[in-house]
Amino acid sequence: MAAMTDEHENGEDVTTPLLEIRGLSVSYRTRGGTVPAVRGVDLDVLPGQVTAVVGESGSGKSTTAHAVTRLLAANGQIDAGTIRFGRHDLASLSEAELRTVRGARIGLVPQDPTVSLNPVKRIGEQVAEVLRIHGLATRRSAPAEAIAVLDRAGLPDAAVRARQYPHELSGGMRQRALIAIAIAAKPELIIADEPTSALDVTVQRVILDHLQRLTEESGTAVLLVTHDLGVAADRAQRLVVMSQGKVVEAGPTRDILADPQDEYTRHLLASAPSLTTTRSRTPAAQPAPETAPLVEVRNLVKEFRLPRAGDGPRTLRAVDDVSFTLHRGHTLALVGESGSGKSTTARLLLRLTDTSAGQILFDGTDVTAARGARVRELRRRAQLVYQNPYASLDPRFSIGEVITEPLRAFKVGDRASRLTRARDLLDRVALPAATLERRPAELSGGQRQRVAIARALALSPDLVVCDEPVSALDVSVQAQVLDLLAELQADTGVAYLFISHDLAVVRQIAHEVAVMRAGRIVETGPPEELFTRPRHAYTRELLAAIPGQRVSSPASTTS
């Protein structure tokens, strides 16, 4: 493997490609007509190599990957092109012949492990099924073989896990089960479609490491689809950059990162947060610290009752002795992985759920057990921006109605003044006034998140809780939204409680970072200090897990 890599490093390919896509065009039939998704794509995967397809949502990268084994959605069709794999052209193979390729010679690691396993079948059964379909195991030998494959995929206690159902496993464990399904038949090629995007960063790294080791050992080639340039830079020998259904640049990873030829590649490199951690946009406006804090949280505890009594603990301590203060005009970031209690902490602060113990002071008043009118008063001064802008806006409201809803709820102003305010807010979040009449479905993800921010600012709150506000957005849009948030803070002096799993994003916006794990804050400090001198082992682990560090900060030389 090592010798082969050297041969391919400079892009001079001696061996014939394992997968050779030429002039591939794919389109989707919709009610509005035929929409082209992929246009004239050429792509090679060499045996034993990792080729990464990088691009933003809508670039056609997933469609390309799915077209290889013709696993397109029902309304998708291949219009032109050849997909040569070994001696077959997969684009023109019959469905029956294709089935002997799928699973046996080309494995797929799907995007979201939480929904990609059949919820009503045991893990072992689902792995054994691949072996049974391709006649690689008998009814009797399949269960034991499945356990062996799960073990190879790095699932601890494989024999126990094989008898469990998907919902009893964590996201990382489920992705290992899916990797087991993909490698079970020892395929020559694995297509990994955003294999870790739904997972926590530390899990992400472990899974990718393991996948890399497995494929290197067996000489399996990988077609890795990802939106994360950092992941691609770390893992792939070759990069294929896609934009709007076309390949804009392709070549050895090192060459592209060092010297991107295409405008779009440069743009992508510049906005990838994980590759540009040296850039910081922390605003300088530091208000005098002697003013009373806006939010003061002391020894906050939240316990949830667990459903089934009997063995095991009866309660889950989601938030465990958490204390912090937040000043006006400041941004405090709560960083942690899923289940660390960061979102629960925010919900406690907004009085969306009751505290089990501890105290919350908002602008000097104790709101820990506030009810009725006092909660309403708090809601007026503390607003929320959600993670998913696709779900947090009522699809039947016009944008004008969305933004003025808080004003109507608090009976602020009359119709005309509310509309003026909405127009003003849209202007602030850099959206044209014509947006007022449109519906959420007509806007892009980034535009929707701008609307959500405008809505949160409608009542001129003192605090905005941002719960993973950019996680659902493309990297270049992420950068714009983060800039907007910083700008609005400088203008209005609003304080942010910024919740994120992404340290790289946090570095760009926070004045103070609190790292959470298992309900506790393990370390706090200014981002620069945390990034350069992490004290807690977990913080170091999180930092190490940020992808894109194996290449020497290429973006700094290009931007």
Place this chain on the structure above:
Amino acid sequence: MRRYVIKRLAQAVGVLWAAYTVSFLVLDFLPGDPVTAMAGAGMDSGDVHPARLAALRHEYGFDKPILVQYADYLGRAVRGDFGDAVSTGRPVTSTLADALPQTLQLTGAALLLAVLLGGGLAVVATYTSLRWLRQLLLSLPPLGVSVPTFWVGLLLVEAFSFRLHWFPAFGNDGLRDLVLPALTLAIPTGALVAQVLAKSLLTALDQAYVETARAKGAGRWRVHVRHALRNASLPALTVVGLLVGQLVAGSVVVETVFSRDGLGRVTAAAVTVQDLPVVQGVVVFGALIFVATNLVVDLVYPLLDPRIVVASGGRASFA
């Protein structure tokens, strides 16, 4: 699990009590008098002596205050005694018990047919790649739901007994007599099953795990039946539980159309002559069947979907 079943049984008793009470009150408010009807039926002419009527009313307890009557009847009902049928003088329980086997045969057969026909239609309609066949099959359920049962029954009789002479038009002996009424009863029920199952099959086929199965190299039939069907069966199962009530109600019409001696006929006759004890017995018995079926359905859920746990809190929920 045991606590769950006990709790559900307690709920069932509550439902039965409510059914009894509501039917008692409704029947009491109805105009007319069962004693007059009974006396009229017993002695051919209309000139019944008022003293005789009063005696009868006293005998059946109709002269007591309503609350006392209610307590009396409830007390006896708890012990399984629903009194005597006013029209025949036979105990209500044995009247129902005599009619029960016929109705159980009918509804059981209809339920089986409904699940087989409806389920089969849904599976084939969502599996076929022939567009016209899919469209045709998927247009059948709405039709099946919307046509009235008695009309379907008459149509089937016309076609299969009067023209083709395949099955008898009425009677209640043996399997041949059962075919047409069971089919009549199964059509609207099966149509609902088909509609719900087809919809949830299409939803299931859209899920990511189906793509995983296809990526394994599984054939379409395997994906359809082994992966999608079991996931899609839960909503259909819920509907089946609810449809058992509809089947019992539908048997009133079907047994009348096909002249079968069953619970439905008994009910229809009792309502016509205002035979209150029988009507009450039927109501409580119908509620009993409904409650029992749905308890069974709830206990089957966790077997189909491991994510559902039967909680001691009293209801099935997602873990």
